[in-house]
Amino acid sequence: MKRAARYIVFYAALLGLWALLAKLKIWPPYLFPTPWGVANELYNGFRDHSYWIAIVVSMKRVLLGYLVSVVLGMILGLGVASNKFLEETMGGLLVSLQSLPSICWWPLALLWFGFNQNAILFVVVMGSLLSVTIAMEDGRKQMPKIYGMAGRNLGARGFQLFWHVLLPASLPYIVTGLKQGWAFAWRSLITAEMLYVSLGLGQVLMMGRETSNTDAVIAVMILIIGLGYIVDGVIFKSLERRLQHKWGLAPST
Amino acid sequence: MSSNPQNVSVPIPLPVDHRGPVRANGSRAKAHVAIVRPAHLTLSDVPKVGLSDICLSYRAHGGERLLALDNINLQVKAGEFLCIVGPSGCGKSTLLHLIAGLHQPTSGQVLVDGKPIHGPGTDRILIFQELGLFPWLTVGQNVEFGMKMKGMGKAEREEKTRYFLRLVHLGQFKDSYTHQLSGGMRQRVALARALATEPDVLLMDEPFAALDAQTRDLLHDELERIWAETGRTIIFVTHNVREAVRLGDRVTLLTFRPGRVKREFPVDLPRPRHLEDVDVARAARQILDELREEINRSLEVEYHEGVKPHVETGLEQQ
Numbered sequence A: 001m002k003r004a005a006r007y008i009v010f011y012a013a014l015l016g017l018w019a020l021l022a023k024l025k026i027w028p029p030y031l032f033p034t035p036w037g038v039a040n041e042l043y044n045g046f047r048d049h050s051y052w053i054a055i056v057v058s059m060k061r062v063l064l065g066y067l068v069s070v071v072l073g074m075i076l077g078l079g080v081a082s083n084k085f086l087e088e089t090m091g092g093l094l095v096s097l098q099s100l101p102s103i104c105w106w107p108l109a110l111l112w113f114g115f116n117q118n119a120i121l122f123v124v125v126m127g128s129l130l131s132v133t134i135a136m137e138d139g140r141k142q143m144p145k146i147y148g149m150a151g152r153n154l155g156a157r158g159f160q161l162f163w164h165v166l167l168p169a170s171l172p173y174i175v176t177g178l179k180q181g182w183a184f185a186w187r188s189l190i191t192a193e194m195l196y197v198s199l200g201l202g203q204v205l206m207m208g209r210e211t212s213n214t215d216a217v218i219a220v221m222i223l224i225i226g227l228g229y230i231v232d233g234v235i236f237k238s239l240e241r242r243l244q245h246k247w248g249l250a251p252s253t
Numbered sequence B: 001m002s003s004n005p006q007n008v009s010v011p012i013p014l015p016v017d018h019r020g021p022v023r024a025n026g027s028r029a030k031a032h033v034a035i036v037r038p039a040h041l042t043l044s045d046v047p048k049v050g051l052s053d054i055c056l057s058y059r060a061h062g063g064e065r066l067l068a069l070d071n072i073n074l075q076v077k078a079g080e081f082l083c084i085v086g087p088s089g090c091g092k093s094t095l096l097h098l099i100a101g102l103h104q105p106t107s108g109q110v111l112v113d114g115k116p117i118h119g120p121g122t123d124r125i126l127i128f129q130e131l132g133l134f135p136w137l138t139v140g141q142n143v144e145f146g147m148k149m150k151g152m153g154k155a156e157r158e159e160k161t162r163y164f165l166r167l168v169h170l171g172q173f174k175d176s177y178t179h180q181l182s183g184g185m186r187q188r189v190a191l192a193r194a195l196a197t198e199p200d201v202l203l204m205d206e207p208f209a210a211l212d213a214q215t216r217d218l219l220h221d222e223l224e225r226i227w228a229e230t231g232r233t234i235i236f237v238t239h240n241v242r243e244a245v246r247l248g249d250r251v252t253l254l255t256f257r258p259g260r261v262k263r264e265f266p267v268d269l270p271r272p273r274h275l276e277d278v279d280v281a282r283a284a285r286q287i288l289d290e291l292r293e294e295i296n297r298s299l300e301v302e303y304h305e306g307v308k309p310h311v312e313t314g315l316e317q318q
Helices: A002-024 A035-047 A050-082 A084-098 A102-113 A117-142 A145-153 A158-194 A201-210 A214-247 B092-100 B139-150 B154-167 B183-196 B213-230 B241-247 B278-305
Strands: B049-059 B065-076 B081-085 B107-112 B124-127 B201-205 B233-238 B250-254 B261-266
Touching: A002 A035, A035 A050, A035 A214, A050 A084, A050 A117, A050 A158, A050 A201, A050 A214, A084 A117, A102 A117, A102 A158, A117 A158, A145 A158, A158 A201, A158 A214, A158 B139, A201 A214, B049 B092, B065 B092, B065 B261, B081 B092, B081 B241, B092 B124, B092 B201, B092 B233, B124 B183, B139 B154, B139 B183, B154 B183, B183 B213, B213 B241, B233 B241, B241 B250, B241 B278, B250 B278, B261 B278
Parallel strands: B081 B233, B081 B250, B124 B201, B201 B233
Antiparallel strands: B049 B065, B049 B107, B250 B261
16 A cells, blocks of 8 residues: 555656656757657557557567577577586577677678568577576576486486476576566567567657657657566566465565 | 383374285285384395495595595395484485485495396485475375376376375375475475385485474384385484484494495384383494494594584484
């Protein structure tokens, strides 16, 4: 209750400050949007379905790209974690590759795939694959060794051991990495979409610039933040909470 | 002397099925109505578990090779309850891991029924000191795990899970998660999970070390009952001498670094025994005198290397 009240006060104050600055007209109105202008833009965007279409297109892309990088990242990460040679060689490469902003893959993606969806998907995968891989590798290493031993002791072998023991045992350790991978995928997607007529949120954002419509720019930015928050703060949070509860790691409330 | 009711030789009530569970090959585990040493189980001349010339060395952080186990020779008869004691750092846990097939000895062989082992097998199940229960599974799913890995059908699995959970008095907790249980209950889940794979040999690594004295007493009684009922061979590692005498048919004393068999003590006391029995205390005292030398050696190492030995005599808790 008290927390909700604090939120309301904070956001009301923020909105009030924004409205005040807009009202004072320190900057010309076409450069500094008003809260009501943005609200109107959001309303119109949803009513004529253009935002809905952009959201669906972007979500489809990011989900597909994320799925690919989770599957590939799991295989890569487990490979690196379970092989000393790979760990020494690939491990360092993965970390250094991660310092490369994902959009740097864009030129290569264009040359390989041409101006189309696949180029965007490629950038999304490259953006999140590395962090998923590193998270998997870390998860496997942090996981207490006893589970693997207990599994083998009870007769689990090969894929059985992986599926029934190693994967569930490392889940609490990799879920943070999966979350981070999602954040990278989402950012890479929006960046790539901004560079290409793509129907996605990124393009709608750029359209605001081209039409000098700052209301639209802010509205789409709010959409991008909101979607990111829903996936991160609602879906992943509840997943994390469920895991912690089931594993008995939940802090006593 | 306390007038503990567990000291009186009252027959301990058994579950409904006195014959023990059906094993995978259709035969039944041997069962006993009263808790006595199962003498007729020791007919075979081939030991159930044989360790021949086991050596284990490993490379320490400094780079030099350390000898952990030195020329261990041990024979364990079928149905025997063997306890291994020694100060921390004598390699007794490592020995169990070798028998379980989770590690390879540097030289020497582990034999089961006279045949060398190849890796882990469900004929030898180890109960780890930390238990290693799977926190993402319920109690029932934990107990079921080994059977599921074997590819046993669901109906059969469920029936056996119920049987083994009842055997350790946890029938009500099938759907709980392990972190919702007390230490003693978790211990019993581990026991049920191990028994459910129907191993011939049960390897137990200081299973009761972290429990309070009352729970430990209770679990001693239960373990003894289950041992007598199921006829399993048990190799039980502990640093508590009195616990070893309380449970074992025989107590093997290992030396401190490298681990060697120092001496073996047969324990011919009638069962059921109790930790507080005078005879148990007397036998423990005799073993402890021998153990003291090893404790002193480990203490010397503590001064020189900063390694903290942990030895529990079991004599101070009355």
